[in-house]
Amino acid sequence: MTDAPTIGPDLARSWLLVNGLHTDRFTHVGQADIVVLDIEDAVAPANKAQARENVVQHLSSGEHHAWVRINGFGTEWWEADLKSLAALPGLEGIFLAMVEGPEHVMRTAAMLPDGTPIVALVETARGITYLPQIAASRHTFRLAFGLGDYRRDTGFDDDPTTLAYTRSQFTIASKAAGLPGAIDGPAVGATGVALADSAGVTSQFGMTGKICLMPEQTPIVNEILAPSINDMSWALDFLKEFNEAGAEIRNGSDLPRLARANKILSLAQAFGLTPPDGYHHFPAPSDTYHC
Known part of the structure; x- marks a missing residue:
């Protein structure tokens, strides 16, 4: 095995979410293919402005580069997130939370420089029903499965059999639209064999990326999805x-x-x-x- 080259977002396996409040973790990212600074679900409403400012400072010089998970369309923070981030030289792409239709991606793209890639994070039953249309949007770069919020929305268990239909929809919609493979949701707190099993499920359903919540998860995810x-x-x-x-x-x-x-x-x-x-x-x- 040789040292792996830089992996582009079309092939990226491990997508590591890093809390936007924890600036000390911004550069301690293990072997993540993609780093996503998170100013959405990981941050309480009262702290979102501070997390956004932390990310702006980190990416403003161009010395550091990362993706950013922003708050969903229709929330009170969505527009402010985009206005603050759009011109940053270190912004590599947007992870858009709570996508429930192609218009969410379209409206977000309209506030970003042309060509900024957008991963549509679909996290609700309503969003799943619009997956083909979301995938077909010319502004959608890749689909991602917001597993935790989807289970809260639907009441589904985390068993792979229970979620088989949903994961299959991500793969089918991505393939039909000519997108890179979909990004699966995280295995919360899992390491070792449990994480390898979870990443194995990701692979079995034709998904080629996985959200990670800890740097320690990234090497196992990279290995299983390669x-x-x-x-x-x-x-x-x-x-x-x-x-x-x-x-x-x-x-x-x-x-x-x-x-x-x-x-x-x-x-x-x-x-x-x-x-x-x-x-x-x-x-x-x-x-x-x-x-």
């Missing part, structure tokens, strides 16, 4: 065999396997990953298995 050593070894072996056979499609399984192999190796390259020399993989579960 191609495994076994994946990479299988892809290299398949392409070697395919090319040695003339690089021609021989049957119906070659096309999906070729696409899977190329996707694995493209992601591995982006993340700076290589399998150890001499590693032998186990066969893929089936010819139609997709990464």
